[in-house]
Amino acid sequence: MTVRDPKQWRLLETGLRRAAENFAIDRALLESHQAGTSPHTLRFLRFHPSALLGFHQNVEQELNLDYIRAHDIDIQRRLTGGGAIYFAPEHLGWELFLDKAVLGTADMTVIARRICEAAAAGLSSLGVDARFRPRNDIEVDGRKISGTGGAFDGDSILYQGTVLVAFDVERMLRVLRIPAEKLSDKAIASAGERVVSLQGLLGSPPALDTVRQALATAFGQAFGALFETESQLNPAELPLYEDALAEIDCNDWIYQRNRPETEAPMREAIHRCRGGTLRCGVVLDEPRQRLNQVWITGDFFAAPRRLVVDLESALRNTALVDLERNVGRFFDGYPVQMMMLGPDDFAAAIRSAVASVPEPVDG
């Protein structure tokens, strides 16, 4: 049985590392926490340039491998769920290792919200208006500044997030497998409207230590915790780290899921209607007839600005058969102003993309 002080946490700073080392530490800490041999922990981490897959994602379906190899970028698989991301040295990672008793609930949605609200409060103390966006993002004025995800093992949880201290939008787009159309100057500008860094908001990037301090203070206040700073794993964690590193620092681990690109082709279409032009891209999981991802850009009027991002997010992993119903459901609960444009136009644009000829797969 674990005897752990719910209010005395460890603040662990593990520095700039390879992705395999960072995730071996994740695994060691989660396993050790579940065994009762690790304290509750707030960890800060950084990565050498890395493309990081969600736990269940397929490598070739998510990443632009040619670009990644040409630019010496690491690939690794996270313990946590969610989508692929590009992590650069100028981004700061934060992680919490806690148990459900500290959080007072087993409800995963509530846990994610409580942690994200605390992280948002920390970022806001730096002078930006950061807010939690359900389900897992932190945004400033509709633009994402921190993405998050979690892993659990019994009663122990690992919840992690990124902070874009500075940000190279083009590089992010080139690392991820997204349609060529999205790499045009206009599309890069459009992506830049959806994601924002502290540097972009504040004019210059704050010192990493300032960001760490802001987050630690906010987590401490939100959960009533005091911190003791460490820079090394404890004796119970070290052997677990070595075992984990041996298992994940290899292609067998990274490529354990690698259904081919051809099973999830990218398709694009342009839908013209009275309200304007909608350009739509989709990645369709053909065997499952499920939309892995949807992108919408184009020339039309819809407010608020975040409408499109929220719609894309709501439609991720939608079964094709449920498309119209899910689009309808989204707009039912969403305050929106559109000019000569309706929910049906979005559904029609997506249907056009689904019905189009897939883009050829390189190589």
Place this chain on the structure above:
Amino acid sequence: MQACNGCEFIGTLYYDPEFQIWVRREQNGSLTVGMTDISQTVAGKILHVRVRRPGTRRPAGKPVATVESGKWAGPVPNYFDCVIIEGNPAVLADPPLLNADPYGAWISRVEPTLGADLALADFLTGETAFAGYCERVRNEGIQCERRTG
């Protein structure tokens, strides 16, 4: 079928002490494993399921399967030494089945290395299990719901 706070319960199945998984004894000595209604509710809509390869031996504590819902990933807990026979192809193809039909949509069939009796020695069943199941539901304020779409 019995229920607490909308969380369904089947008295003939076996449950771990936290009521995270259910286990059904098959006539050939194998065991079928799935997630309880409590687990699928707490997890939310399940988007990915992975079951280890058939023939893999997994000791107690090492998961047979992992699931992902929202942006959470984690193991389906495993309490006994076993060898994997198969994952449920229907669930692997359509993971949200675990939400829609948690007791019909089994996850894996396994061969318990030391036999079904020993594997299930610490599991609960029948009225004792139902009492514990309801206690967890009430203590954690869980209200079960079925997700579709």
